[in-house]
Amino acid sequence: MTSANEKITNEMFQPADLAQSESEKISENVVSVWRDAMRRFFQNKGALASLVILTLIILLAIFGPYFNHYGANTQDLNKSNLPPKISALSFLPFFSGEQAGVDIYQQHNVHEDHWFGTDQLGRDLWTRTWDGTRVSLLIALIATLADVFIGVTYGGISGYFGGAVDNILQRIIEIISGIPSLILTILLILIMKPGITTITISILLTNWVPMSRIVRGEVLKFKNQEFILASTTLGASHKRVLFKHLIPNSMGMIIVNTMFSIPTAIFFEAFLSFIGLGIRDPQASLGSLINSGYEVLQLQPYQTLYPGLVLCLLLISFNLIGNGLRDALDPKLRR
Amino acid sequence: MGRYVLKRIGFMIVTFFVVVTLTFIAMKMLPGTPFLNPKLDPTQRQALMHEYGLDQPLAIQYVKYIWELLQGNMGTSFQYGNEEVTTLLFQKFPVSMNLGFEAIIIGAILGTLLGIFAGLHRGKFLDWGSMIFSMLGISIPSFIFAGILQYFLGVAIPLFPVAGWEGASSHVLPVASLAVGVLAEVAIFMRTEMVEVLNQDYIVTAKAKGLSKNAVVFKHAVRNALIPVVTILGPLTAAIITGSLVIEDIFGIPGIGDQYVKSIVTNDYPMIMGTTELYAALFILTIFIVDLLYGVIDPRIRVSGGHN
Amino acid sequence: MMGKLLEVKNLQVQFDIFGAHVQAVRGVTFELNKGETLAIVGESGSGKSVTSKALMGLIPNPPGKIKEGQIVFEGKDLVANTEKDWMKLRGKDISMIFQDPMTALNPTMKVGKQIMEGLILHQHMSKSQARERAIDLLRRVGIPNPEKRVEEYPHQFSGGMRQRVVIAIALACNPKVLIADEPTTALDVTIQAQILDLMRDIQKDTGTAIILITHDLGVVANMAQRVAVMYGGKIVETGTLDEIFYNPKHPYTWGLLSSMPKLHAKTDKLQAIPGTPPDLSNPPKGCPFAPRCPYAMKVCVDQMPAYTHLSETQKAACWLQDERAPKVEPPKTIGVGGE
Numbered sequence A: 001m002t003s004a005n006e007k008i009t010n011e012m013f014q015p016a017d018l019a020q021s022e023s024e025k026i027s028e029n030v031v032s033v034w035r036d037a038m039r040r041f042f043q044n045k046g047a048l049a050s051l052v053i054l055t056l057i058i059l060l061a062i063f064g065p066y067f068n069h070y071g072a073n074t075q076d077l078n079k080s081n082l083p084p085k086i087s088a089l090s091f092l093p094f095f096s097g098e099q100a101g102v103d104i105y106q107q108h109n110v111h112e113d114h115w116f117g118t119d120q121l122g123r124d125l126w127t128r129t130w131d132g133t134r135v136s137l138l139i140a141l142i143a144t145l146a147d148v149f150i151g152v153t154y155g156g157i158s159g160y161f162g163g164a165v166d167n168i169l170q171r172i173i174e175i176i177s178g179i180p181s182l183i184l185t186i187l188l189i190l191i192m193k194p195g196i197t198t199i200t201i202s203i204l205l206t207n208w209v210p211m212s213r214i215v216r217g218e219v220l221k222f223k224n225q226e227f228i229l230a231s232t233t234l235g236a237s238h239k240r241v242l243f244k245h246l247i248p249n250s251m252g253m254i255i256v257n258t259m260f261s262i263p264t265a266i267f268f269e270a271f272l273s274f275i276g277l278g279i280r281d282p283q284a285s286l287g288s289l290i291n292s293g294y295e296v297l298q299l300q301p302y303q304t305l306y307p308g309l310v311l312c313l314l315l316i317s318f319n320l321i322g323n324g325l326r327d328a329l330d331p332k333l334r335r
Numbered sequence B: 001m002g003r004y005v006l007k008r009i010g011f012m013i014v015t016f017f018v019v020v021t022l023t024f025i026a027m028k029m030l031p032g033t034p035f036l037n038p039k040l041d042p043t044q045r046q047a048l049m050h051e052y053g054l055d056q057p058l059a060i061q062y063v064k065y066i067w068e069l070l071q072g073n074m075g076t077s078f079q080y081g082n083e084e085v086t087t088l089l090f091q092k093f094p095v096s097m098n099l100g101f102e103a104i105i106i107g108a109i110l111g112t113l114l115g116i117f118a119g120l121h122r123g124k125f126l127d128w129g130s131m132i133f134s135m136l137g138i139s140i141p142s143f144i145f146a147g148i149l150q151y152f153l154g155v156a157i158p159l160f161p162v163a164g165w166e167g168a169s170s171h172v173l174p175v176a177s178l179a180v181g182v183l184a185e186v187a188i189f190m191r192t193e194m195v196e197v198l199n200q201d202y203i204v205t206a207k208a209k210g211l212s213k214n215a216v217v218f219k220h221a222v223r224n225a226l227i228p229v230v231t232i233l234g235p236l237t238a239a240i241i242t243g244s245l246v247i248e249d250i251f252g253i254p255g256i257g258d259q260y261v262k263s264i265v266t267n268d269y270p271m272i273m274g275t276t277e278l279y280a281a282l283f284i285l286t287i288f289i290v291d292l293l294y295g296v297i298d299p300r301i302r303v304s305g306g307h308n
Numbered sequence C: 001m002m003g004k005l006l007e008v009k010n011l012q013v014q015f016d017i018f019g020a021h022v023q024a025v026r027g028v029t030f031e032l033n034k035g036e037t038l039a040i041v042g043e044s045g046s047g048k049s050v051t052s053k054a055l056m057g058l059i060p061n062p063p064g065k066i067k068e069g070q071i072v073f074e075g076k077d078l079v080a081n082t083e084k085d086w087m088k089l090r091g092k093d094i095s096m097i098f099q100d101p102m103t104a105l106n107p108t109m110k111v112g113k114q115i116m117e118g119l120i121l122h123q124h125m126s127k128s129q130a131r132e133r134a135i136d137l138l139r140r141v142g143i144p145n146p147e148k149r150v151e152e153y154p155h156q157f158s159g160g161m162r163q164r165v166v167i168a169i170a171l172a173c174n175p176k177v178l179i180a181d182e183p184t185t186a187l188d189v190t191i192q193a194q195i196l197d198l199m200r201d202i203q204k205d206t207g208t209a210i211i212l213i214t215h216d217l218g219v220v221a222n223m224a225q226r227v228a229v230m231y232g233g234k235i236v237e238t239g240t241l242d243e244i245f246y247n248p249k250h251p252y253t254w255g256l257l258s259s260m261p262k263l264h265a266k267t268d269k270l271q272a273i274p275g276t277p278p279d280l281s282n283p284p285k286g287c288p289f290a291p292r293c294p295y296a297m298k299v300c301v302d303q304m305p306a307y308t309h310l311s312e313t314q315k316a317a318c319w320l321q322d323e324r325a326p327k328v329e330p331p332k333t334i335g336v337g338g339e
Ligand SMILES: Nc1ncnc2c1ncn2[C@@H]1O[C@H](COP(=O)(O)OP(=O)(O)OP(=O)(O)O)[C@@H](O)[C@H]1O
Pocket: C015, C017, C022, C023, C024, C042, C043, C044, C045, C046, C047, C048, C049, C050, C051, C060, C063, C064, C280
């Protein structure tokens, strides 16, 4: 520092009043927690790729069935078990419409393409796959609603009021979660007939339990913090404290947990449809499509491939987005 | 500790009775009992109803049903020429048990190792690799994984039989299909625990004593990371039960999972009830054992006997 | 003075996280003599713990690394150590006591075993010898009924008792240097005094040199012979206990002393130093204290003040010591000073 000393002049020893300006700069540096989380989320390549894939799947589920004129239930036995064919891509072996070197389309005198091929009844699998994807997405929506409306409210009330209310609500949860959800669902299926309604009810019955636990934990954590106590003292109503203060503070956890409960629900529907207790033919669901594909797995593996692929991509995407959100929002990593 | 165990046992019994009662109610609400067959004339139906005690008040039917159940009497299956449900269950249960155990043990051991490994190499290539593998394992449903294995290792390259349950080689594909999910779940959980434990102060204390990296990892970190893994054994059992329904079906394994699906499709009510109750008991018991186990291996709970 | 045991020269430690380079320690120089107690004081984030971890080779790498400097212990530079060298040194020649006794012990290992580990490792004792010694150590740190307590788990001990166990672990192999990183912060006041008494007692018996890290100047006054004041990754002033308490020269030291509650003061209101410490990922060019310093001059903003040697033992890094600077009197509120 001695070398620098030479440039130092006497008037530099005048008082400088910088105490304030500097500390203001520091407070500007405080980035909002949410913007920070968003930034981290978008840095996560896996999560970002998943978001793109998921968007694509959603778009295809909405518009895919209209890309051709086949109905999801249009049967044509002449066209049964056609392999996938996309004329524009027919140089690719798996879109050539050929099987063991024979052009099946020519053999059956079919002049139109079936991008994902057809099933045993000659139904177009492209249409059916996206039709089935709609079911999965509908289930995702229902699971989200169950989480948000039942899980959050239940957990919030349980944690906020505590005492006897909490005690009773928690004992109920203990019993619900003591019974595997599969068993509850199967009992329901016995009473009602298999189908989307039954699955919806069973999701409404069981899927929100983890969410309610998490929200309860969060509410318990925040309940006694100063800003909450302050607003209680200021005369805010229970509803207001719970929904304006406590739950928004738990938003991170709620979002992350919703993201994780969606794939569970999608899997559950696909699983039930796969064993024949969910969506049944002629209605399409990814699970039931895979199941019928299995009957001809050795000869026509593509019938399993496409619905299976879509289902896996859906589940992986939701899990990776959930992971990405959790890492982005986890306060432990923020330091 | 004693009081806690008693309380837990009380809770188990309550939960089990809720299941039993729900099953009973479900059976009573069934749209199509065999006796509603329109071919039966009213007097015949009356006679049948009387014979099976169905004309009595519900409360009495319920008590009778419980009483029979407590004696291990679950009625006879509609499907298999009036064979006792209990007998059928005893016949098929060991097969499912065997499949489930193999899957859970193989999955848990490999998952633990993978998780430790990933946690130790946090952020490195190997960590990414094993976590991508685990993400796939968690996401891909066992019934799809079974198809992939069956197609590639059973059909395309016929290494293992694609169906049946005889001899060790027939176990490979079904056990692998079930174990992958367990492995992935355990690996991710174990990795999180390892990372968490490795950040704890007592790890620094251990290093500050001059212990080698291996001693720190295996004597201090792994043990502490392993304890909470026990808690996911409950959910894993549920997942294995669920998985076995499809895996037994896909691989044609004569266990209760496959049986269960068949009874549901054929409306074999006594069999459905019996299997449901067996599953519920199994699940409740597992959770109970896991809880006790946790108390035994975690000294903080073991001594104080408390449990939050 | 007895001979130098440890000499730290221009130590610089950097953490690379999220693309930022946090310069936690920026050229720290000090020395430790045999048998003495050196206190390092300074507010949160000033780099005290990082400095002490560097002395044990415990800077987590990645993200941390020693960028420059030397740590000379008994004539050998530890910065060049391999992990193997460190393992031989840790717990044997240099030991450490941590801030939070609730988390510093392995919850699933018996207390006795945690003490025995180091003994078996460094002193090649058999299990039964180590156990005997562990019992002795527990007795020495004032744990009643040690024969029974060795078999217990940490959660069966109170906070103060656990800190005694931590001390027993650190002392097991008679280290030459004991680093105590805020050993009493997590304890309540009466227990604090007991633990400090214990450390002083032990020092008298064994002649261990102690580096005591703390925020608490009261603790410093009770324990230390020399004091180093850290701020923004630097030592801004160092001197003997009397020099720092009765003749401090650095405005940050003044601030610290004013913020210390006086024993007989009528109010117990702490006079905190307004403002926040500097962002070490983008450290200021000049004096790190400038934004908060009531005496800051223009020169302070972008010129780093050099050390001014005020006596054989005291030096301070502050432009006020320059002859061109206006003469400034330390504030009257300083804790022990005056009277
Ligand atoms: N492992 C780490 N990774 C990244 N930065 C770290 C790490 N450890 C310490 N730092 C940074 O180094 C700086 C100094 O930290 P240090 O722990 O030495 O402070 P301290 O003086 O001990 O404070 P306290 O009184 O709170 O213990 C801090 O700004 C901190 O953010």
